[in-house]
Amino acid sequence: MKNLLxxxxxxxxxxxxxxxxxLGVSRQTVNAIETEKYDPSLPLAxxxxxxxxxxxxxxxxxxxx
Amino acid sequence: MKPIExxxxxxxxxxxxxxxxxxxxxxxxxxxxxxxxxxxxLGFLIGISPVIPVIFILISIMQxxxxxxxxxxxxxxxxIGFSAITTGLGTFAYGLLEQxxxxxxxxxxxxxxxxxxxxxxxxxxxxxxxxxxR
Numbered sequence: 001m002k003n004l005l006x007x008x009x010x011x012x013x014x015x016x017x018x019x020x021x022x023l024g025v026s027r028q029t030v031n032a033i034e035t036e037k038y039d040p041s042l043p044l045a046x047x048x049x050x051x052x053x054x055x056x057x058x059x060x061x062x063x064x065x
Numbered sequence: 066m067k068p069i070e071x072x073x074x075x076x077x078x079x080x081x082x083x084x085x086x087x088x089x090x091x092x093x094x095x096x097x098x099x100x101x102x103x104x105x106x107l108g109f110l111i112g113i114s115p116v117i118p119v120i121f122i123l124i125s126i127m128q129x130x131x132x133x134x135x136x137x138x139x140x141x142x143x144x145i146g147f148s149a150i151t152t153g154l155g156t157f158a159y160g161l162l163e164q165x166x167x168x169x170x171x172x173x174x175x176x177x178x179x180x181x182x183x184x185x186x187x188x189x190x191x192x193x194x195x196x197x198x199r
Contacts, residue, residue: 025134032136032198041135 003060006034008052023047071132078125086118136198144190152183 009019009030016034020027023044032038033048040048049056093111102108130141156179163171 026137028195028198029134029136037198038136038139044135 001039001060001062002036003033005030005048005059008054008059009034022051072129075125075128075132079122079129082118082121082125086115086122089118090115140191140194140198143194144187147190147193148183148186151186152179155182 005019009016014022016027016030020030023030025044029038029040033040045056045060049059052059093114096102096111097108102111130138133141156174159171159174163173
């Protein structure tokens, strides 16, 4: 699954550790989501969307359109 | 309390209880080997006493798993699964060799070896899966 997490984080000038702290997860989890090695659960995806003030589908999209 | 604080506290508890376990194990083993314990119930209680710190180690490890985030839980699930299946299949296969071919090619392995094998494979699995999701 593709996502815009890295660019959204960069826009706000947050480090991975800052974002991890805000989401209550480890920095490794943020990195794994950004590098698309791990797809977050629905509750975490909602949390990310809420934090950035966007809808889930504006941040995450399927690999193939 | 933040999940990371709970994890740190639980990790510290694991270290403390492992230390207690080593002391109790050494003490109970020494008592049973060096002193003549004639009372069977007392001997049983001394022999089983290392289980008490093990229960606290178990509780602390469960707290760590419970307070880990979802990726860490996935890594732990994969590591524990790898460890359990590899140990299970390995000891089962060795057990068959031991049963049907036996001594001297296949020496019996003590059942106390199984836990250290599982822990070792759990660590190997954790290193691999942490690397995969790094």
